[in-house]
Amino acid sequence: MSVKILNLLPVTGDVFTPEMFKYMRKYLEPDTEVQTYQITSGPPSIECEYDEALAAPDVLRLAKQGEEDGFHAIFINCFGDPAVKAAREYVDIPVFGGFEPATHIALGLADSISIVTVLPNVVPNVEGNVSKARLNGRIVSIRNVNIPVEELQDHEKLCKALAEQSLLAIREDGAQAIVMGCTGIVDVAERIKHDLLAEGYDVPVLEAAQSALKLCEVYAKMGLRQSRLTYMTPPERK
Amino acid sequence: MSVKILNLLPVTGDVFTPEMFKYMRKYLEPDTEVQTYQITSGPPSIECEYDEALAAPDVLRLAKQGEEDGFHAIFINCFGDPAVKAAREYVDIPVFGGFEPATHIALGLADSISIVTVLPNVVPNVEGNVSKARLNGRIVSIRNVNIPVEELQDHEKLCKALAEQSLLAIREDGAQAIVMGCTGIVDVAERIKHDLLAEGYDVPVLEAAQSALKLCEVYAKMGLRQSRLTYMTPPERK
Amino acid sequence: MSVKILNLLPVTGDVFTPEMFKYMRKYLEPDTEVQTYQITSGPPSIECEYDEALAAPDVLRLAKQGEEDGFHAIFINCFGDPAVKAAREYVDIPVFGGFEPATHIALGLADSISIVTVLPNVVPNVEGNVSKARLNGRIVSIRNVNIPVEELQDHEKLCKALAEQSLLAIREDGAQAIVMGCTGIVDVAERIKHDLLAEGYDVPVLEAAQSALKLCEVYAKMGLRQSRLTYMTPPERK
Amino acid sequence: MSVKILNLLPVTGDVFTPEMFKYMRKYLEPDTEVQTYQITSGPPSIECEYDEALAAPDVLRLAKQGEEDGFHAIFINCFGDPAVKAAREYVDIPVFGGFEPATHIALGLADSISIVTVLPNVVPNVEGNVSKARLNGRIVSIRNVNIPVEELQDHEKLCKALAEQSLLAIREDGAQAIVMGCTGIVDVAERIKHDLLAEGYDVPVLEAAQSALKLCEVYAKMGLRQSRLTYMTPPERK
């Protein structure tokens, strides 16, 4: 069985390049197909819960569309997990945002995990997701580089800042593995891993989008689907 | 200062009667004003996270409207707390759903609290809110009466079922106070309290909507407003 | 119904001025009556569990007296909550110390709360109360300014020290709201809030005594009373 | 060094017989001396937090007296730990109530522990102590036999009821060791252990007073004393 994954962009802005998409599918099986749908109504980017709320209805519309179009799994491409739980209720195929896959993979590699993200704004939202997932005992800190969005394309600057915060996460928070807390951060893991190794720390560094697409593939291959006791099907109404 | 509270209905359905509104304001100061706005786009009722997601954008629109119209606090009238966190980001006045106020009040009355709600569907959502609030050590169970919506107007039947589940919450889960887990359950507390007393249990029973309106009044009077470190103001965009 | 609250001072020392009492009732309804009873046997001030133990019997005597004198709620005016649980057993009206009300109000404003108090001595006691209340997931630190009691009347010095520790609570402990951890600290919230805002942090600052009196009023108005499953009535003995 | 332990009775009632005292010291070294002081002002028995509060001042007076009289450790003979923390502040020798010693010993024997006590009234108090000690992950339930005090001298009846609740603790709560939750329950462990074994459960059963006296001996022999960072010495006042 070859797997079809829907890469669902929950923002109206122009944030992903073809190079990024190509990079994200690095570890997928060759015959796994990834297609992108993007919402047409919602915020240009997701920087807070307000943005998530505005994005949600169109995310749900596209999720249903994706299920009808034959996709086997859906990746809602944002670390804040916008509408992920609602979508799991609404469709009958696995749905993941950016938070769970990278975090769950990290659980198999280290006892203590730190998440390093871009903006301070999203930290309370991620903290809420950690608490909701009851993973406070394993995720020991959530750090951010606080780089304005317009300077994010400076890949060198971003890598340096991420490595610096990762180093602090190890030294001050006891982190033993690092998860990038934004699905738009790609192609940085090798570099950060290298920088940390230079300081004497040999730790896994996980990118969220890559991890999510890979786990979407796995859940689809294994024929797994969300529990209907956790995620009820919404009531039918006329 | 006299307080103006917005009672924001996050459903399009016709679920609240004038008698219910009157009852809900039972403990407010006489000069406290309560007005109701109802969303025009969204689900008829909220029974799952999907419904919450669909309701959210119009809830946010009305919350902003309410702030502009001079309200001092907003009660989003649903125990599932739809869009509560997003609204706290978006407006500069206190915002509460049904979950926090009754629960926080119960914290001052008993060590162990049970929530009794109507439908099993909403239980995972409420459990998620309990975990997010890190109150798992105090809220010991979430029970439901599992009565179909169409039979809810049978007040006698509802009261009996709520009292029965409250009794089980005390006997099997160790509950020492009961919180009604639906803002549409009104005018039942005295009756349930009476029934439990007849079984030998003298415990507080709290209704969510009454508690929420009262705490909205308190936060407004005290000039309190959400922390901008937990709830950032959404970024301005053109 | 107009509410009568007993302000019960659990110390024999001369620590409260008429100005302080006036300030504390700032947010009460105009027709709410507050009267003060002070213990005549016990420690001059409460700085440790030993002091609390010595104060308790006379606090209980006055609590019962207050109930007989027709008060609707009792505020035991100390953040250490001396004899609060025993008093809840002994009388049939709501009883609060300083710890719960301000903390419970803060729960509705921020995810992470810090308590800032005067002396290091009381910190273990407050930590014990936080653990007993199972609020360790929300109350992230307890700080103190360590100012000798005799220098406390220097209001400027106190405000500066409280603002400084509040700032550290935000920066180092992740606090998003601040609770003053001593009921004798009054008339500082606005100043601290202002100082924190000047550093870029817009967070709620709560004073304990004000919060407690206000919640006493609320519980009384709502006719709420402690659970007899948490707080049994003491056995009658001849 | 031979150890002198003060057995401090925090009740004015006539609850302990010479046979009970003899039994309690069963595992002490032959040269360990145990003397009993009893409070003269306070409740006849301790059945709630109110009783504890009334007993505390005289307990503290006798604790100081005991220290001056050369005792090396103090056992405040009640499972509710009345005035234990205050006494640790007030004297410079180890102080234990009934809760910690039996529980700490059980930690070395089993993962999951249940406490079985006499009256339902004391359960919330014990639960508070479990939470304060942050041992909720190990102490899985607190059960009681609910036998009126006047029927407690029926040793056969008491043993049967304790064994029955211990059995339920194993079968329904997952208990793997049992702690008797009242220092007045003595000479029952062997019998309960035997009854549980007859049902196929080979588990430790611990009596509180015996455990406490033994650990008092140990702490005294090892020259250990409470941390002054947890238990400050009360401030000197004239």
Place this chain on the structure above:
Amino acid sequence: MSVKILNLLPVTGDVFTPEMFKYMRKYLEPDTEVQTYQITSGPPSIECEYDEALAAPDVLRLAKQGEEDGFHAIFINCFGDPAVKAAREYVDIPVFGGFEPATHIALGLADSISIVTVLPNVVPNVEGNVSKARLNGRIVSIRNVNIPVEELQDHEKLCKALAEQSLLAIREDGAQAIVMGCTGIVDVAERIKHDLLAEGYDVPVLEAAQSALKLCEVYAKMGLRQSRLTYMTPPERK
């Protein structure tokens, strides 16, 4: 890159049939190679921590052998995770037992998970692993069917018993997904899922060995390896 996984049997007994191995690799990529090594010194089966301890040295020898033989990941085929942490220190490729993979996959499908295993003996060990992993908030119970080993080949009887315990896990423990707690339980998931559906519960059922082999493949493909801050390389000695 095609992946080579070592299926390391930590028992000397003859417990796995070729049909079982074939079944376990059901969801692997066609070009993924799985080879089995079996310890030659150790217990015939693993039923307690003692068995695990005896198996560990030979497991470690074969793990190192496997790494030298070019495997990309190791599955230590037992739900008790014998020597998993030691092996992660000793080799430079991912190592999993049966506990983590199925559990981590279930985290993405449901809030509350139950583990259903064969013998009561292993329950404390699994509970220990749950606590060590800090997953107590998500794994709500560990149940067993208590079937003697000699009757385990009766597949029909086993399936029935597993379905029955799974049903109790849902009804009494609040489970929303089921994990089979023994890597030797294979080819039962569909049947149990079907039986639960017949009772109205649509929940995921995960088999441990299948899940483990699939995640071994994923970690190998993604080039992931354990953190050296959690799992230090053992010191070199001559």
Place this chain on the structure above:
Amino acid sequence: MSVKILNLLPVTGDVFTPEMFKYMRKYLEPDTEVQTYQITSGPPSIECEYDEALAAPDVLRLAKQGEEDGFHAIFINCFGDPAVKAAREYVDIPVFGGFEPATHIALGLADSISIVTVLPNVVPNVEGNVSKARLNGRIVSIRNVNIPVEELQDHEKLCKALAEQSLLAIREDGAQAIVMGCTGIVDVAERIKHDLLAEGYDVPVLEAAQSALKLCEVYAKMGLRQSRLTYMTPPERK
């Protein structure tokens, strides 16, 4: 009854001197007998989980030997608790490693405990034991002095480093009692206590081996033995 304790060395190296053994039994009753057995197959020292796994089978052989030789309790002389749980299954007398006794004793002296050990390598292992014991709420940090083994005989240097880390544990982690996290650290407690006192901190300092031998004596005297519900007897096999 006079007690016989087996001091079981789980390493093949020559790490303990007669002076150390003599020191360790400082607080035992004069008639308590301590004998040492040392494994002959296993690692020279224990610095990681891999070392523990290699030591375990011979530790278990000697534990059984010890039981047959009439010992009343076994101290497996390592803070990492190698094979402790397996040995509790295998023999019918109490078994302790270094972690639990000192920690349990400290629970009676302070709310917050730090463990200070020698090498960073063992920290994750100790953290795992803390989590397994569900004591995360009480044990607030695990620090190490990071002194190479070959420099450990420099007692002055070791004491200074331990005192320094203990001071940091107090100041930065909130520790109120210190436990030495290696059974080979002896004769340092008085010195560290003295140094901390000089900085104004009067806190207990516990050595692991002394604490363990003393508690072995206590459990033996009290006739206590591990729960067979936590530690099943391994199945008999021919």
